[in-house]
Amino acid sequence: MSDIKKIKDDYIKKLNQNLDLNSVNQIKTDLFGKNGLLSNEFKKLGSIASEERKQFAADLNSIKNELQNAILNKIQDIEIKEINLKLQNEKVDVTLPERTFSQGKIHPVSQVIDEISSIFSEIGFNVEEGPDVENEYNNFTALNTPDSHPARDMHDTFYLDNNKEFLLRTHTSPVQIRTMLKDRPPFKIIAPGRTYRSDSDQTHSPMFHQVEGLHIDKDINMGHLKGCLNYFIKEFFEVDKIKMRFRPSHFPFTEPSAEVDIGYEVKDGKIAIGEGDRWLEILGCGMVHPNVLKNVKVNPSKYQGYAFGIGIDRLAMLKYGINDLRAFFECDYRWLNHFGFDPLDVPSSYRGLSR
Ligand code: DAH
DSSP states (O other): OHHHHHHHHHHHHHHTSOOOHHHHHHHHHHHHSTTOHHHHHHHHGGGSOHHHHHHHHHHHHHHHHHHHHHHHHHHHHHHHHHHHHHHHHTOOOTTSOOOOOOOOOBOHHHHHHHHHHHHHHHTTOEEOOOOSEEEHHHHTGGGTOOTTOTHHHHTTOOBSSTTSOEEEOSSSTHHHHHHHHHSOSOEEEEEEEEEEOSOOBTTBOSEEEEEEEEEEETTOOHHHHHHHHHHHHHHHHTOSOOOEEEEEEEETTEEEEEEEEEEEEEETTEEEETSSSEEEEEEEEEEEOHHHHHHTTOOTTTOEEEEEEEEHHHHHHHHHTOOOGGGGGSOOHHHHHHHSBOTTTSOGGGSTTOO
């Protein structure tokens, strides 16, 4: 008896100390585990003389119960303490001022890219993409721009290596090459994206945006090109009538080539597209040069078509009355707040294909 009484006293004393959950569990194992102190006492029962056994068993059981209760109470105490501590530390101060949050805006360039993609997809163009880092072949050579061609200088190229093998694409036209190399004709695609030239002033930024267009099939002619651009400009500027003129021009990758101007006038200090007798250049275009088709293994006596390249930033400036191109890329939050678009305010006609 004195043995088990001592065990009880020792452990009750222990349990009265300041313990954490792990230490209590350890005590549980010390007492009731496979080789626990009390478990071993229970094992002795069989070898005790029968006259003493009854009393010993009764004492042992009462000590067992006492210790088990003490352990249970201790665990409850610890848990309650933990909860109280949490309540104290994680208290919500309802008197604090609320957090302000600001909703993001869609950048005018992103908005205009969505509008352009939506308009062209209505008439069957797919959207293609190409990388900003291009190789010299796709950007120039395959587009019928040989080494000595002056267009290479005109483009003020950012080369990325001394061999002039890699560069930041100077236009979106290399996406024409990538598209035609990976598929078979017919092709009817647009390719919006970032382009780069070493140039910076109020109307030029070293990084700007273009959208390329390419339509190749068996019977495509300049009439289709004209119809397509006319449709696009009317849809984009949301006007019924547009004045448009094709000026002869030169690009190595098209023959014949043209630049397209649209008519406008200034009304109350604002540009009104489609009226008046002033002209604004907005894009380059032409019939794809047979050499370009040959370079991508398309037979020019079977297939032909048109291509165009439009400056996106210029279109955004015109449509939304923004007059300094550089502000587009300065990331001034106040500017974006003013000129940006609310995600939920975007005209329904430009959200998905809901038209
Ligand atoms: N790549 C030309 C430029 O950046 C624009 C251009 C002109 C694209 C005529 C074309 C095209 O696809 O046919 O100046």
